[in-house]
Amino acid sequence: MEAPAVFTGTDFYQRSFNPQEYLREFYRLTDSQGQPNTFLMENLRTLWKMFSLEGLSGDTLIDVGCGPTIYQLLSACERFQEIIALDYTDQNRRELEKWLKKEAGAFDWRPVVEYVCELEGDREKWAEKEEKLRKKVRQVLKCDVTKANPTEPVSLPPADCIVSTLCLEAACKDLATFRSALRNVGALVKPGGHLVMVTVLRETYYAFNNQVFSCLRLEKNTVEEAVEGAGFDVRFSEVQPCPPGNACADCEAVLSLVARKRASISG
Numbered sequence: 001m002e003a004p005a006v007f008t009g010t011d012f013y014q015r016s017f018n019p020q021e022y023l024r025e026f027y028r029l030t031d032s033q034g035q036p037n038t039f040l041m042e043n044l045r046t047l048w049k050m051f052s053l054e055g056l057s058g059d060t061l062i063d064v065g066c067g068p069t070i071y072q073l074l075s076a077c078e079r080f081q082e083i084i085a086l087d088y089t090d091q092n093r094r095e096l097e098k099w100l101k102k103e104a105g106a107f108d109w110r111p112v113v114e115y116v117c118e119l120e121g122d123r124e125k126w127a128e129k130e131e132k133l134r135k136k137v138r139q140v141l142k143c144d145v146t147k148a149n150p151t152e153p154v155s156l157p158p159a160d161c162i163v164s165t166l167c168l169e170a171a172c173k174d175l176a177t178f179r180s181a182l183r184n185v186g187a188l189v190k191p192g193g194h195l196v197m198v199t200v201l202r203e204t205y206y207a208f209n210n211q212v213f214s215c216l217r218l219e220k221n222t223v224e225e226a227v228e229g230a231g232f233d234v235r236f237s238e239v240q241p242c243p244p245g246n247a248c249a250d251c252e253a254v255l256s257l258v259a260r261k262r263a264s265i266s267g
Helices: 009-017 020-025 036-052 090-100 109-122 123-136 175-186 220-229
Strands: 058-064 080-087 135-141 159-165 190-199 203-208 211-214 232-241 255-260
Touching: 009 211, 020 080, 020 090, 020 203, 036 109, 036 190, 036 232, 036 255, 058 211, 080 159, 080 232, 090 109, 090 135, 109 220, 123 159, 123 255, 175 190, 190 220, 190 232, 220 255
Parallel strands: 058 080, 058 159, 080 135, 159 190
Antiparallel strands: 190 255, 203 211, 232 255
């Protein structure tokens, strides 16, 4: 399999992205053969580690490009009081709302929540964590990271932290767009606040449900330079190799980083 000839843009996502199939393909802890989902488990472990860093807490967290998922918020919800989830695709936001409202047919996140609770020391607290997260997600809004104000026409007050997992590399067709999107997203954070990112490296596509989606091929230094260029200082950075033999994507590694926004310099 290879990357699409033309970068898959927002129209393609709106038309073709099936959140239920995406969740079934990538967010079960074990696959149909009973093999562990190493990619997901590694990301959960790293998110737990990053959200345990000193100073990584506050009132408001914004999740940029949440998709239909909650895994990226399971450790974060212990450190922030209010969460705002943003995604471009209507059906992704609707799928997330289904879980938040406990509607019939919502994805069963319990095994993933149990896994994170086990990392935190008590697997049995999964139901408590689910309720905590549901209470803390206050808004689910449309966003477009290529806009100077990604939530236009809504203006959000600057947040204490932004989390963005596996989003920008799929939303940006080239490096200039990626750098610009990081600046746009970075503007949502107050000075001294944090950016938490999980990004795949050297990936050109991911696929599920007979659909292939583009991915911007990134290197660690390129991402870190773009983060610095958006007004942040990198505090934590770690690369994990991707498990080999995955037919659904060609990523080689995952970069996880935490960066702190520099104080604005008044003239």
